[in-house]
Amino acid sequence: MTLQYSFELLGTFFFAISGALVVRDQHSDLFGATFTGFVTAIGGGTLRDIMLGSYPLVWIGDIHFLYAVLAGVLTAYLFYNFLLGLRKTFVLFDTLGISFFTILGVEKALSLGVRPEIAAIMGMFTAIMGGVIRDVLTNETPVLFRKEIYATACLVGAILYLVLLNFDISRNLNLVISSALIMVIRLVAVKFKLSLPGFRR
Amino acid sequence: MTLQYSFELLGTFFFAISGALVVRDQHSDLFGATFTGFVTAIGGGTLRDIMLGSYPLVWIGDIHFLYAVLAGVLTAYLFYNFLLGLRKTFVLFDTLGISFFTILGVEKALSLGVRPEIAAIMGMFTAIMGGVIRDVLTNETPVLFRKEIYATACLVGAILYLVLLNFDISRNLNLVISSALIMVIRLVAVKFKLSLPGFRR
Amino acid sequence: MTLQYSFELLGTFFFAISGALVVRDQHSDLFGATFTGFVTAIGGGTLRDIMLGSYPLVWIGDIHFLYAVLAGVLTAYLFYNFLLGLRKTFVLFDTLGISFFTILGVEKALSLGVRPEIAAIMGMFTAIMGGVIRDVLTNETPVLFRKEIYATACLVGAILYLVLLNFDISRNLNLVISSALIMVIRLVAVKFKLSLPGFRR
Numbered sequence: 001m002t003l004q005y006s007f008e009l010l011g012t013f014f015f016a017i018s019g020a021l022v023v024r025d026q027h028s029d030l031f032g033a034t035f036t037g038f039v040t041a042i043g044g045g046t047l048r049d050i051m052l053g054s055y056p057l058v059w060i061g062d063i064h065f066l067y068a069v070l071a072g073v074l075t076a077y078l079f080y081n082f083l084l085g086l087r088k089t090f091v092l093f094d095t096l097g098i099s100f101f102t103i104l105g106v107e108k109a110l111s112l113g114v115r116p117e118i119a120a121i122m123g124m125f126t127a128i129m130g131g132v133i134r135d136v137l138t139n140e141t142p143v144l145f146r147k148e149i150y151a152t153a154c155l156v157g158a159i160l161y162l163v164l165l166n167f168d169i170s171r172n173l174n175l176v177i178s179s180a181l182i183m184v185i186r187l188v189a190v191k192f193k194l195s196l197p198g199f200r201r
Numbered sequence: 202m203t204l205q206y207s208f209e210l211l212g213t214f215f216f217a218i219s220g221a222l223v224v225r226d227q228h229s230d231l232f233g234a235t236f237t238g239f240v241t242a243i244g245g246g247t248l249r250d251i252m253l254g255s256y257p258l259v260w261i262g263d264i265h266f267l268y269a270v271l272a273g274v275l276t277a278y279l280f281y282n283f284l285l286g287l288r289k290t291f292v293l294f295d296t297l298g299i300s301f302f303t304i305l306g307v308e309k310a311l312s313l314g315v316r317p318e319i320a321a322i323m324g325m326f327t328a329i330m331g332g333v334i335r336d337v338l339t340n341e342t343p344v345l346f347r348k349e350i351y352a353t354a355c356l357v358g359a360i361l362y363l364v365l366l367n368f369d370i371s372r373n374l375n376l377v378i379s380s381a382l383i384m385v386i387r388l389v390a391v392k393f394k395l396s397l398p399g400f401r402r
Numbered sequence: 403m404t405l406q407y408s409f410e411l412l413g414t415f416f417f418a419i420s421g422a423l424v425v426r427d428q429h430s431d432l433f434g435a436t437f438t439g440f441v442t443a444i445g446g447g448t449l450r451d452i453m454l455g456s457y458p459l460v461w462i463g464d465i466h467f468l469y470a471v472l473a474g475v476l477t478a479y480l481f482y483n484f485l486l487g488l489r490k491t492f493v494l495f496d497t498l499g500i501s502f503f504t505i506l507g508v509e510k511a512l513s514l515g516v517r518p519e520i521a522a523i524m525g526m527f528t529a530i531m532g533g534v535i536r537d538v539l540t541n542e543t544p545v546l547f548r549k550e551i552y553a554t555a556c557l558v559g560a561i562l563y564l565v566l567l568n569f570d571i572s573r574n575l576n577l578v579i580s581s582a583l584i585m586v587i588r589l590v591a592v593k594f595k596l597s598l599p600g601f602r603r
Contacts, residue, residue: 020400031353032346033400046252051448053457055254060319080401118462132539137333137343142539145434152433199422199435200482221601232554233547234601247453256455261520281602338534338544 003172004104007179008058009068011100015041016072018093019134021083030077036134037073041065041097043130048105048122052112095186098127099179102154103161107175116162123158124151127182149189152196157182204373205305208380209259210269212301216242217273219294220335222284231278237335238274242266242298244331249306249323253313296387299328300380303355304362308376317363324359325352328383350390353397358383405574406506409581410460411470413502417443418474420495421536423485432479438536439475443467443499445532450507450524454514497588500529501581504556505563509577518564525560526553529584551591554598559584 019040020033042059049057059065076083083090105126109119128144128151135142144151161178169177188194220241221234243260250258260266277284284291306327310320329345329352336343345352362379370378389395421442422435444461451459461467478485485492507528511521530546530553537544546553563580571579590596 029397030400031356031397035345035352050251050452051459051462053254053455053459056315057252057254060252060315063316063318066318066322077400114458114462115465117465117468121468136337136538138346139340139342139541141541144437145540151437155433196431196433199432199479230598231601232557232598236546236553251452254455257516258453258455261453261516264517264519267519267523278601337538339547340541340543 003175004107007100007175008104009064011097011104012041012059012065012068013072013075014093015097015101015130016069017076017083018090018097019130020073020076021080021090021093022134022138022140033076034070034073036138037076038069039137040130040134041069041072043133044101044126044128045105045108045130047129047133048108048126051125052109052114052122054108054112091187091190094131095183098131098150098154098186099157099182101130102127102157102182103175103178106158106161120155120158120162123161124154127151127154149185149194149196153182153185153189156185204376205308208301208376209305210265212298212305213242213260213266213269214273214276215294216298216302216331217270218277218284219291219298220331221274221277222281222291222294223335223339223341234277235271235274237339238277239270240338241331241335242270242273244334245302245327245329246306246309246331248330248334249309249327252326253310253315253323255309255313292388292391295332296384299332299351299355299387300358300383302331303328303358303383304376304379307359307362321356321359321363324362325355328352328355350386350395350397354383354386354390357386405577406509409502409577410506411466413499413506414443414461414467414470415474415477416495417499417503417532418471419478419485420492420499421532422475422478423482423492423495424536424540424542435478436472436475438540439478440471441539442532442536443471443474445535446503446528446530447507447510447532449531449535450510450528453527454511454516454524456510456514493589493592496533497585500533500552500556500588501559501584504529504559504584505577505580508560508563522557522560522564525563526556529553529556551587551596551598555584555587555591558587 016037020037022036022040042057042065045058049055059069102123104123106119106123108126109122110116114122132142132144134140157178160181161174164174164177217238221238223237223241243258243266246259250256260270303324305324307320307324309327310323311317315323333343333345335341358379361382362375365375365378418439422439424438424442444459444467447460451457461471504525506525508521508525510528511524512518516524534544534546536542559580562583563576566576566579
């Protein structure tokens with residue numbers, strides 16, 4: 001099992017946990033939680049692959065991703081109070097998810113022959129669009145419009161990965177460094193409530 | 202005309218009626234109702250085919266589906282007060298729609314060579330995603346988060362169909378039995394206000 | 403550079419401006435505005451191409467569209483107060499966008515061999531779906547449900563284009579005439595607050 005594949009299954013698992021935990025309010029039955037976990041985990045990669053015309057979709061071609069989603073939802077169910085008690089848990093799992101998925105999305109897009117600018121967008125989409133679709137379905141304000149730096153952290157990490165490709169470092173190291181940058185930016189932004197400047201001056 | 206094809210056109214017709222009736226509130230002009238009828242009827246199959254990379258989309262390759270939608274919207278328009286007066290009409294048309302579409306979606310997915318787990322999900326998506334997209338567009342809480350068992354009924358029917366495939370019964374009989382199970386589960390759930398256990402214990 | 407290509411880049415630029423200006427309320431950081439500009443400009447064509455199975459997507463195959471989006475967002479940023487001060491600016495840019503995109507969408511669909519009915523729908527989708535996706539993401543009532551004639555103007559223009567194809571006029575002239583009809587219908591509808599008859603009689 002390659003590092004990339006491990007990260008992909010782990011990212012799916014983390015995202016499914018964060019997606020299932022999100023339903024604590026109005027949408028709270030077993031199916032609803034499983035569905036939001038599923039959508040959060042596979043939505044971004046699905047949109048990326050559809051936009052790139054890359055078939056079969058990852059989770060359709062490899063059943064392990066569906067199992068990773070179900071394992072994540074089950075974990076969220078079994079440790080519900082524990083996980084939710086930790087106020088920062090959701091942010092942590094979500095941050096792990098977006099960090100891994102951004103870089104994996106960039107790599108996937110590059111392997112399909114698109115330009116770096118497009119690959120950066122696809123990396124960000126892979127990371128955030130599952131959560132955006134989940135938020136749209138549950139009538140929440142999509143994560144990408146929330147104040148703390150979120151999608152922008154993914155974009156910055158994606159660009160770092162693309163820049164480092166030009167240097168003599170291993171792919172695995174690049175994967176780790178660029179993911180770590182996204183985690184750091186996001187966690188620092190949450191901690192210190194950092195946000196981007198407004199569009200209206 | 203095969204039984205499958207009749208069911209597909211009928212499901213489209215029923216869904217278009219239910220979709221057009223839904224706009225009784227704020228979104229009520231002729232175009233809005235036609236659009237919600239259209240989206241409700243073709244949204245699920247469209248999403249399924251895009252996810253499976255199956256082209257052309259059903260309604261693009263066969264113009265009869267567009268006519269079935271328009272016939273449904275026209276029926277809803279002509280018999281508006283009559284249909285809406287029957288409080289349960291919407292539920293009935295919608296239930297017919299999801300029952301047919303689930304099994305047809307499973308069959309379509311299987312014919313494209315995916316695993317049974319994926320086919321079950323695709324069957325459910327075929328049935329519910331048109332309504333989900335409609336609800337998202339009209340700012341309603343998506344059907345799949347409403348209390349009475351809905352998407353879960355589709356999943357159960359899809360699984361029954363997949364199980365019965367291993368037995369020596371005709372495809373048409375299987376189609377009828379599995380669709381009927383979905384109808385029964387859904388109507389009983391609505392009648393007795395049955396819902397799944399909550400995710401939070 | 404053909405007239406069609408100029409119109410396509412111009413439409414993308416106009417739509418990006420209108421999409422970025424829309425975020426003046428709650429969703430107002432630099433990333434949010436860029437994202438809504440991007441989605442507004444490329445959402446409709448993306449949905450059309452995905453539905454028609456036409457790859458690569460326009461903006462993925464030709465990087466100039468991404469630059470047109472960024473130019474539009476930058477223009478909206480630099481001339482924000484000026485553009486917003488002109489109360490009618492948003493409507494104007496949006497109208498230019500939908501007019502061009504409708505006809506270009508019809509042409510693209512026809513070139514992929516679909517029937518005229520489907521091409522008309524695809525033209526309308528190209529024009530309105532970027533705005534619809536933007537509105538869904540920002541929790542607004544989608545443009546297609548607003549009172550003044552909007553999507554219907556696109557449909558009418560698309561049908562005129564399809565009809566004129568049977569007459570001996572040049573493609574460029576047809577493009578201009580049909581786009582102009584959409585602009586006129588839309589601007590007259592906004593000016594005189596015209597709307598379609600309701601679905602409920």
